[in-house]
Amino acid sequence: MNGTTTPTDVATRAPASSWEDLVTTALLGTDRRPGAYAGSGREAPLALLDEAALAAVRRRAGLRPAQAARRPDPAPEDPRPALPPAAARRLTTLLADRSGGAGGRRGSSPDLMELLPQWLAAANAHGYAPPPQTLPALLDAARGRTDLRPAALAFAGPRALWLARLNADWRFALRAAPGGGATLPDPGDTEAVGRLWQEGLFAERVALLGALRTGTPALARELLASTWPTERAEDRLMFLDSLRAGLSAADEPFLEQALGDRSRNVRATAAELLSALPASALAARMAVRAAACVALDRTGNSPAIAVEAPLECDSGMERDGVVPTPPAGRGERSWWLGQLVEAAPLGTWPGRLGGRTAAEIVALPVTDGWQGELHAAWCRAAVRQRDAEWSRALLGSPSAPEAGGPGAVSLAERAKLLATLEPVDRAAWVAGFIATHGLSEAFQLLGVCAVPWAAPLGRAVVDALDIARDAGSYPWSFSGVMGLAERCLDPAEATRLEALLAIPDEREDAAPGAGGYWAEAFQRLVTTLRLRAEMAHELAPVGAHDPSGS
Secondary structure, eight states: OTTOOOHHHHHHSOOSSOHHHHHHHHHHOTTTSOGGGTTSSSOHHHHHHHHHHHHHHHHHHTOOOOOOOOOOOOOOOOOSOBOOHHHHHHHHHHHHOOOTTOSSOOTTOOOHHHHHHHHHHHHHHHTOBOOGGGHHHHHHHHHHOGGGHHHHHHHHOHHHHHHHTTOGGGTHHHHHSGGGGOOOOOTTOHHHHHHHHHHSOHHHHHHHHHHHHHHOHHHHHHHHHHHGGGSOHHHHHHHHHGGGTTOOGGGHHHHHHHTTOSOHHHHHHHHHHHHTSTTSHHHHHHHHHHHHHEEEEOSSSSOEEEEOOOSOOOHHHHHTTOOSSOOTTOOHHHHHHHHHHHHSOTTHHHHHTTTOOHHHHHHSOBGGGOHHHHHHHHHHHHHHHTOHHHHHHHHOOTTOSSSSOSSOOSHHHHHHHHTTSOHHHHHHHHHHHHHHHOSTTTHHHHTTSOSSOOHHHHHHHHHHHHHHHHTTOOGGGGHHHHHHHHHHSOGGGHHHHGGGOSOOOOOTTSOTTHHHHHHHHHHHHHHHHHHHHHHHHHHSOTTOSOTTOO
8 A cells, every 4th residue: 555554554563662662762763773663664753653553552451450449428418508599600700710910900800819708708607508519619719828718618518528538639628627527526425525535636636625615615624634644745735725715714723733734835825824814813923923013103293103023033933924034135024024914914903003094004104114015015915815995095096196005016016906996996996097197007907907897997098098199109009908998898988989980180290190090999999899799799698688679
């Protein structure tokens, strides 16, 4: 057939070479190894390809069939109600968006991936189950963004754990699930609970302890006490940390015992937990020590606070959690003083300092340059003890000339103090701060405010953005706040923002084109707010929609 080789010719010809020889010849070239194909009647490269095709078929046909793997168990049922159809379509759209604003400006398009956490939180609040076909995309999204994992896995439900056992790429879901995804026994089944505590893996025991602390804290504490002497130090630390949930005076005897633990970290954690109980014996001991260092000085023209820091860190202080060695660059006495004041109940100070309120105490001058150290310790105590009165006093007025309160020396400390306030008080303080100081230092403070932002806070943010636009600078300096506004502003603010969509007349000293960029940023904000309103409407249960269709 004109010198060509038919499939029959190839199939009936004995192979000239092994697979390894064929690969070697292909790598070196047939011009360097021509001998094996000299008598085939074809050009060497074509003959090599014929041999490779024959060898490939032979290799596949010669494989021994593997033993069939056991079929996986059926996926568990998810008893939660299904998503409304419109919300299911929205979820598919959110999961399909991978741009996330990367690769330059987004223009006026919303960042869908940044809306996914809010969508998941709302879906979880309604108690919906995801469409099964979206589970792989949900797991992929959670794999790529650790901040999504808690909400995504809660929404994905038991079937996501079933899938994770079948795909190594999704094993993170098992690690994130309590007890590695294992089913925990009912707290009423004392035999099963005891068996799991005695024989379970470490992750299962931590999950069991956490679950019991939520509903039956006494049982959790009894389990922990039953094996405490035989646990490893690192395990004792993890188990002790679980007592933060549901911490109460009933835990005090066990924590007092832990103050004598062999591990310094365990002792420190026990002391921290005890100091969060203002009526504990440790708190009383710390109050006595702290009060001995801080007193009211009436010798001057006006009352002041006098401080005499401890001269030593004795064994009793060490047992109660005071770390004797300060960090580099820190004086010993100030280090010890800060720990004592931080651990003392804040209720100690009105009686010690003339019956004054927290605000009056914070307003008192402190002698000999100790004010920063004393107020910083009171800040830490207010956060630890969740004391809103002291937090308000230490924050001071949001409209103070300096952008900080009497004791809050950093944005991080102010944010922690704000977190102890009720959401409405938190929003009001931050709104006042923004009205006085603008947005340059507000990002971290906005992050602790409840979502959606209360109306006064939302108005303060929009007004500050409008002022920044009128100043003629580019909006990129406020991209962090603008991104927060997209996620946190009440969608009802969209109507008010429409007045900011037009490109303003540029001032002579304005950055070139800044007005257009601001209009684009406000358009994106308005579009995102309207999209969030649509998402909330789609997630509302059937029958809960506004009859007017709005």
